[in-house]
Amino acid sequence: MEIRGKVHEIGAIQQVTESFKKRDLxxxxxxxxxxxxxxxxxxxxxxxxxFDNLAIGDEIEVSFNLRGRPWTNKDGVTTYFNSLVAWRVTKLANTGAAASAPGFAETPAPIDITSSGADDDDLPF
Incomplete structure (x- = not known):
């Protein structure tokens, strides 16, 4: 699977155990x-x-796998976890290739739905 977006945050490498390390993006x-x-x-x-060659604000395409797994606690309750595991990240040039990605420059300001002045019983969805 692939998705295009903009780098918001790059995490530090975390050494979880002696033989396992991970990093978030x-x-x-x-x-x-x-x-x-x-x-x-x-x-x-x-x-x-x-993720080493990335900077905050870079337009990128992430290739990833979707993984899921169950975990059962000591009381027998099972919870399910999902992970998006990246295996390739490609920087997009500021050319026509990046133009097909959703635009952040034209992202409007958030709308304040709490002070609409209209009927308060109308939900915004």
């Missing part, structure tokens, strides 16, 4: 520019260095 994804989503990707082991 937060990408601002604006399929709908009014509602920007902040998506966390992770890289593990020998792939933690794929």
């Amino acid at each position: 937060i990408v601002a994804y604006a399929e709908n520019p009014q509602f920007v989503e902040y998506i966390r990707f992770e890289s593990t082991q020998d792939r933690v260095n794929i």
Whole structure:
């Protein structure tokens, strides 16, 4: 799977155990520019260095795998976790290739729905 967005945050490498390390990347994804989503990707082991050449604000394309797993606590309650595991990150040039990505420059300011002055019973969705 791939997704295009803008680098929002680059995490430090975390040494979880002696044999396991990971790193996070937060990408601002604006399929709908009014509602920007902040998506966390992770890289593990020998792939933690794929975020090294990135800077905040870079337009990128992330190739990733979607992983899920169950975890059962001591009381027998099962919870499910999902992970987006990045395996390649490509910087997009500020050319026509990046123009097809959702635009952040035209992202409007947030709308204040609390002071609409209209009927307060109308929900915004």
